[in-house]
Amino acid sequence: MGFGDLKSTSGLKxxxxxxxxxxxxxxxxxxQADVAVFEVLSAPPTADLCHALRWYNHIKSYxxxxxxxxxxxVAVSLPGVKRPLGQYGPxxxxxxxxxxxxxxxxxxxDDDIDLFGSDEEEDAExxxxxxxxxxxxxxxxxxxxxxxxxxSLLLDVKPWDDETDMAKLEECVRSIEMDGLVxxxxxxxxxxxxxxxxxxxxxxxxxKI
Amino acid sequence: MERTPKGYTxxxxxxxxKLFIQSHRNMALRxxxxxxxxxxxxxxxxxxxxxxxxxxxxxNNNAPPLxxxxxxxxxxxxxxxxxxxLGDGAEGRAVVQQWLEYRVTKLDSHIxxxxxxxxDLNLYMQDKVxxxxxxxxxxxxxMYYGIHSIILDLAVQEKEQYMNVARWFDHIQHHPGVxxxxxxxxxxxxxxxxxxxx
Numbered sequence: 001m002g003f004g005d006l007k008s009t010s011g012l013k014x015x016x017x018x019x020x021x022x023x024x025x026x027x028x029x030x031x032q033a034d035v036a037v038f039e040v041l042s043a044p045p046t047a048d049l050c051h052a053l054r055w056y057n058h059i060k061s062y063x064x065x066x067x068x069x070x071x072x073x074v075a076v077s078l079p080g081v082k083r084p085l086g087q088y089g090p091x092x093x094x095x096x097x098x099x100x101x102x103x104x105x106x107x108x109x110d111d112d113i114d115l116f117g118s119d120e121e122e123d124a125e126x127x128x129x130x131x132x133x134x135x136x137x138x139x140x141x142x143x144x145x146x147x148x149x150x151x152s153l154l155l156d157v158k159p160w161d162d163e164t165d166m167a168k169l170e171e172c173v174r175s176i177e178m179d180g181l182v183x184x185x186x187x188x189x190x191x192x193x194x195x196x197x198x199x200x201x202x203x204x205x206x207x208k209i
Numbered sequence: 210m211e212r213t214p215k216g217y218t219x220x221x222x223x224x225x226x227k228l229f230i231q232s233h234r235n236m237a238l239r240x241x242x243x244x245x246x247x248x249x250x251x252x253x254x255x256x257x258x259x260x261x262x263x264x265x266x267x268x269n270n271n272a273p274p275l276x277x278x279x280x281x282x283x284x285x286x287x288x289x290x291x292x293x294x295l296g297d298g299a300e301g302r303a304v305v306q307q308w309l310e311y312r313v314t315k316l317d318s319h320i321x322x323x324x325x326x327x328x329d330l331n332l333y334m335q336d337k338v339x340x341x342x343x344x345x346x347x348x349x350x351x352m353y354y355g356i357h358s359i360i361l362d363l364a365v366q367e368k369e370q371y372m373n374v375a376r377w378f379d380h381i382q383h384h385p386g387v388x389x390x391x392x393x394x395x396x397x398x399x400x401x402x403x404x405x406x407x
Contacts, residue, residue, distance in 0.1 A: 021376045021397040023338050028383035054336045061343040158290070 002086035006040045016049040018090050023055070025088050031080035033088055034059045040085060079152060079205055153184070154205035160197055169197045237265045237278045240354045243389035244282055247350065248289035256281075279309045279351070286347055294347045304341040308348035316355040323359055327371045330356075334373035338380070345384055353381040357391050368396060 003018065004011040015037070019025075026033035038059050045052035062078065159169055172194040176187070184203050191201045238256055245253050257266045259276070267275045267284070275281050286294045296302035315321045334340075340348040360368075360378050368375045379396040382388050 020372055021379070023376060023380040028380055029385070050335055054338065057336070058338045058343055 001089050001091055003037070003089040006037070006085070007042060012041075012045055012049055012052060014090065016045065016052040019051040019055045023058070025055075026080070029079070030059060030062060031078050032082040033080060035078055036082040036085060037088060079154065152205070153187075153203065155187075155191070156202045156204040157191060158199040158201070160195075160199045164197055169194075172197055235263070236354075237263070239390045240278065240351070241265060241281060241285070243354070243391075244285055244350065246389050247386045248285055248291060249386075250285065250289055254285075277313075279313055282347060282351060283309075293344060294350075296346055296348075297342045297344065301342045301346075305346050305348045308340050308352055312348075312351050312355045316352070326356075327359070327367075327374055330377075331371040331373045334377050338377070340377075345381070345387075349377075349381050349384075350387060353378065353387065354391065357394070360396070361392075361394050372397075 003014045006012060006015060024030055024034055025037050034055075038056070041056065044056050047053060155173070157169065157173055159166065173191055176190050184206065188201050188203075192198050238258070241256060242253060254267055257268070258264060259266050264277055265281055267281045269275050269284075275284050283295060286292070296305035315326060339345055340352060356374075356378065360375070363371070363375075375396045378394070382391070382393060382396075
């Protein structure tokens with residue numbers, strides 16, 4: 001697996017071919033798999049690698065945009081967990097990445113940052129994802145042992161109306177701190193308690209990490 | 210007296226045709242029901258139909274009724290408070306409307322030859338993941354519903370010939386919450402589902 005050396009033309013060609021019939025590196029929604037590959041590319045693929053370029057421009061669009069008028073989503077992160085590059089891509093390609101042992105992914109807490117997030121400003125981009133399909137997908141792909149202590153929760157918080165102050169909305173949502181969250185009902189209660197800002201809340205995705 | 214196989218055959222054929230026509234006429238209603246599910250609208254609407262073509266109609270309280278698949282679909286999107294499904298920005302919205310119109314005037318009307326539809330769409334999708342912008346819109350959903358029967362009937366070589374269409378189609382049919390009334394189609398290599406042709 002892997003794409004070979006993504007810094008070289010040969011690796012990019014593998015990526016291009018791989019993406020000819022795929023929208024994403026893994027599955028049918030953007031995920032940390034896309035982030036992992038995106039991060040390795042030093043520049044946009046050239047125009048002759050049209051599939052890789054298409055994918056690149058699309059993943060790039062998930063960066064937070066300051067001037068987006070419709071900022072309805074508060075993203076925790078793209079779902080999934082970044083794995084070593086050698087674990088993605090077509091079978092039968094020599095893995096040219098270094099240190100590609102699976103153990104490299106064990107301490108993922110720090111790695112699981114939203115690539116396109118920013119500490120200072122609100123990150124308001126995420127794809128709307130349905131809970132059940134992602135849970136199925138994540139469960140299939142997960143290589144972790146049965147005892148799962150961490151989960152990634154993607155919330156879709158609808159503002160009261162189009163004049164709602166989104167910064168304030170985010171502040172309210174972020175102010176909620178809960179240790180050892182077992183179910184989402186309490187969280188929903190707390191979020192929807194901010195009645196002036198929040199119209200409703202849905203759990204868009206809930207993945208075990 | 211021999212019972213001819215012909216007698217059986219014509220009955221079956223006739224019954225099959227009737228079923229086909231009925232379900233075809235109600236396709237628009239099935240699409241609207243699927244769309245309601247995708248949008249998470251809790252209460253399904255009651256639709257009626259009008260005319261020979263059984264165009265869907267939605268009564269709209271005291272306002273004039275809404276007529277037509279696209280009109281009603283856009284209304285449902287607004288009802289569900291998902292304006293982003295109609296496009297992002299003025300240009301995005303224009304592109305979405307363009308494709309909704311394409312669905313009705315080119316796809317449904319059977320005016321255009323299938324090959325030329327696929328060729329145009331394939332060229333269009335070369336550098337795009339969705340029909341309009343970088344998110345799923347109503348354009349993708351209604352085009353997916355509309356083109357399904359064409360894709361279902363494509364041979365393997367044709368799917369490779371129109372690779373971009375196949376890629377987009379596979380993506381949309383797998384998009385969370387979209388596929389309800391339509392069977393999955395095996396589009397390209399290593400996919401999970403089975404298609405009509407083996």
